[in-house]
Amino acid sequence: MPLTRIFSEAFGVLTICLVALLILLGLLCIGYTFYLRSHALGQGFNQLSYFSGPWIIRITFVLFTIWWGFGEILRLNFLRREGRVFNELDFKWQENVCRCYIVSNLGFAEPCLFLTLVFLLRAPLQNVDTGILSQKWNGKTAGCVLLFCLPFFVLQLFLILIGPELHKVERELPPYFTRVATPGMQNSDDIALCTYPFLNTILLGLFATVLTAYLLWLGRRVLKLVINKGLQKRVYTLIFSVSTFLPLRVILLGLSVFSKPEQFLFEALAFSSFIVQLCCAAICIVILVYCPVADCLALGNLTDLEARRRVVLVDHNDTASLFANRGHLEESVATSLERSSDASTKRGSISFRTFVRDETSAEAFVELSLFSPSRDGSPPASSSLVGWPMRSPARHAHGQGN
Template identity: 30%
Template sequence: MRKLLYLHRDDGRTLFQPPISSPSPSPSPSLIFPDFFPSIPVAKSAFDLATLSFIAGLILLSLLSLSFIVYLRLKSRRLQHLENFNSLWTVRLLLVVLSSVWAINEILRLPLVRRRYLYPFLPSINLQQQANICKVHVVLSLGLFEPSFFITLLYLVNVSIKKKKPSRIWALASLFMVCSPMTMLQIVFVYFSPWEGKMPRFMHGSSVPGNDMFGNRTMLCTYPFFSCLIFGAFSVVYAMAFLLSCWRVMALVINKGMRNRINSLATVVMVALSAQIVCLSLSWLWLPEDAAYGFVVLAMFLFVTGSMAIGEVILVIKPITDALAAGAEVRRPAAAAEEVEENPSL
């Protein structure tokens, strides 16, 4: 577990740094295990650039999904047999929007992006204000966008086996009511931690002071222990509910292609949630300045990104393409009948 030393200064501020085992001029920043990975600027920037690349890929996929939703929406206005397929377009749209804003929110924790594109517009920003940015990132990521995405995904899986589709307003309202407790808990433990000053900072702090790849003093974002604990409890409950829903769908669906999609979705989501909990637990062993921390956080980001991408493909793109294909099959007999009426000799 992460061990931090607190240094009380005359100006009232509290800083913390890893324990120094030797008086060498450049002590290792690793807290418990030796630094197996070199903490060099190239490695740090490589983590940020890799994250930005996958963020761009997820946003492009979301734009593609959005185009499918809009296209089906326009098609369903002219073709009545597509209206039933388009009844949940708002929920699918919410799924796409949540994955996009989650990806954009991940940019807030990247020192490279903040230093080059955010801080030039805020020249007077201090370390405390930078720490507030990290708090916003943690609350939005673990408390709002990510839980909301997975709950919306679960909703789409459940509603797929219902004959009567719920109204769009009720669907959005129910999703909001389910997601709001997670958001409120994260806000309480990140902004109003009742144990602040009584427990080690890694348990409630969402940032640590350090140096970015340019050598500038900055606040590096972390994931506090209590936020991870809340998200871990959510993941356990969600995993049981999601597996139960997938089992119910598999019991009713006889289409082999649909069964393969559900199996793939369940596998990806379970692996992503499990890997995220493991990575969050391992992240407490190092400071954000360590390259090992960068590897762990990047791996966690990739697992979540992959689950969101697969979720969009299976629950947005594939159902819409199937609906359009089914709509084309329905139109062919009608078009053939009209042609026979106009040309009886055929």
């Protein structure tokens, strides 16, 4: 059933809006990454260099995502309506735009996107000195991504270029195997509506199969090294997203060849494949770019953290002494009252809380002046525990320990 113009316009506008949000997310993550480099590490936090080491590759990952988003906008029929960008071009040039889209997105942006993801995921498995702490790691990784993507890019380009010639040799081959665009009529003007050649989709499916298998194996190795439950959830989410969304996108693109542009089935399948890839890219950006930078910045000033840690340890020791002394008192309070005359000559140190039996029934701290051997010559009034409040001696020594 032909798709009405309202549905076509809605798919186009929604695609542009979602791509704009994805680009905004990517730009925010890039700015967040630069903030980490300039603000945090610029103040001498060299301990964070391990977490910020792959910052160039993270930015490259975001740039590949933005590239893919722009390509998805170029394929829209929305831009080929009367009075819009590509409507002024003749059919041949519009068809060339569709060819460029196939080579750019299916042959370069998407493979580079997932190859970069693999290199970021396997970074913790590498040697520390030659891995992400190495100054050359980012350059080597970028070179490896482009090198591994090159054969796939060449194959996609080859299928696009030989498509017309292939039909001359194999006339029984269905047109949708190599068709990159199909003509559409609007106000008696020919427009080229982009399609997905089945051979190019099959090639993308082979890439997705190999990548998914390797990613599952790689994720299993990474999970063995992760001891934090939060990081385990991130790795599981990443692996599940890529291994599910990427094959699903290939299946949707493959099913789209059985219908034509400007039909509801084709537009629904194409838009669904776009949504699948968009969700996968957004999840990967959040897990691989935003979360590591946020965790790194959350560490804050390590010097202040260390100072605060020491203060907390001191307070903890004082509090532990308080509860230890109080617990010791509770165990011996019955016998202490019976032997109060003898206890004054023994050596030690006990502090506890009592209630003063006077008119106000006020609560006070009482120090039992029982000194350690190192304080033989110290007067009784000088004995007090570090961090404890100095209180005036109680007028009545009778009380009950809490």
